[in-house]
Amino acid sequence: xxxxxxxxxxxxxxxxxxxxxxxxxxxxxxxxxxxxxxxxxxxxxxxxxxxxxxxxxxxxxxxxxxxxxxxxxxxxxxxxxxxxxxxxxxxxxxxxxxxxxxxxxxxxxxxxxxxxxxxxxxxxxxxxxxxxxxxxxxxxxxxxxxxxxxxxxxxxxxxxxxxxxxxxxxxxxxxxxxxxxxxxxxxxxxxxxxxxxxxxxxxxxxxxxxxxxxxxxxxxxxxxxxxxxxxxxxxxxxxxxxxxxxxxxxxxxxxxxxxxxxxxxxxxxxxxxxxxxxxxxxxxxxxxxxxxxxxxxxx
Numbered sequence: 001x002x003x004x005x006x007x008x009x010x011x012x013x014x015x016x017x018x019x020x021x022x023x024x025x026x027x028x029x030x031x032x033x034x035x036x037x038x039x040x041x042x043x044x045x046x047x048x049x050x051x052x053x054x055x056x057x058x059x060x061x062x063x064x065x066x067x068x069x070x071x072x073x074x075x076x077x078x079x080x081x082x083x084x085x086x087x088x089x090x091x092x093x094x095x096x097x098x099x100x101x102x103x104x105x106x107x108x109x110x111x112x113x114x115x116x117x118x119x120x121x122x123x124x125x126x127x128x129x130x131x132x133x134x135x136x137x138x139x140x141x142x143x144x145x146x147x148x149x150x151x152x153x154x155x156x157x158x159x160x161x162x163x164x165x166x167x168x169x170x171x172x173x174x175x176x177x178x179x180x181x182x183x184x185x186x187x188x189x190x191x192x193x194x195x196x197x198x199x200x201x202x203x204x205x206x207x208x209x210x211x212x213x214x215x216x217x218x219x220x221x222x223x224x225x226x227x228x229x230x231x232x233x234x235x236x237x238x239x240x241x242x243x244x245x246x247x248x249x250x251x252x253x254x255x256x257x258x259x260x261x262x263x264x265x266x267x268x269x270x271x272x273x274x275x276x277x278x279x280x281x282x283x284x285x286x287x288x289x290x291x292x293x294x295x296x297x298x299x
Contacts, residue, residue: 011277011281013037026100028042028098034108035061039076052072054077055082086227099239100242132218140179148171158216190206211247228243240295243294275293
């Protein structure tokens with residue numbers, strides 16, 4: 001299956017470009033560059049003389065980003081890495097302070113639509129979910145090796161799944177018959193674990209389970225907390241940070257991270273309440289419906 005990365009729509013693009021307070025000559029970090037949806041707009045506003053550093057765990061995304069940004073050669077650099085290492089990445093490029101940083105925490109449609117990545121229950125694929133394919137631990141490893149209590153805790157902590165105990169119990173029962181190796185197997189187990197009347201809700205019953213497993217595989221919440229604090233430290237005076245989150249667990253970490261930085265006298269929170277997509281964007285890009293944007297300025 002050929003994945004159409006050109007169909008990826010960056011979320012809240014205009015808001016990001018405005019809140020980053022961009023102008024020619026600035027140095028901006030796109031900590032989750034993906035397929036460069038936001039970075040194209042950023043480079044247009046910081047040129048001439050500006051530079052952009054794009055970080056991503058996904059080598060395929062970086063390859064595509066490089067193709068899309070070819071017209072800005074010399075003004076950007078794509079780095080394979082984890083944004084928790086943002087300070088080291090910047091130091092290695094002899095950059096002391098940055099003027100802005102963006103974290104878009106969503107999984108791109110490019111990744112979701114590729115069945116070989118195993119992120120989606122809507123397509124048959126291997127149970128993988130690694131953002132960085134060099135990592136040793138995949139969704140298959142967690143689902144087939146954690147004990148029932150560990151799986152139950154994972155589903156509650158990272159997915160806030162109401163039926164975490166039932167799902168964990170059924171999963172352990174099913175894997176005794178054969179390993180859980182595909183997305184459809186996991187989705188089917190979740191489906192049958194839920195009481196009948198809860199199988200037909202607004203969202204698919206496997207949504208929270210897949211979210212929880214993906215977060216655990218990639219240690220997303222743990223590294224986010226680390227990365228936010230480091231990014232704020234790297235900002236120069238009046239530098240801006242923008243973070244787009246897609247579920248309450250992420251948003252809570254961003255909210256508390258910003259509040260801590262504000263109490264420490266490091267950050268002015270310029271979005272007292274998170275921004276959400278307007279009606280026009282929701283109509284054009286329904287997958288943006290859960291997005292929340294928070295922004296701050298370095299004091």
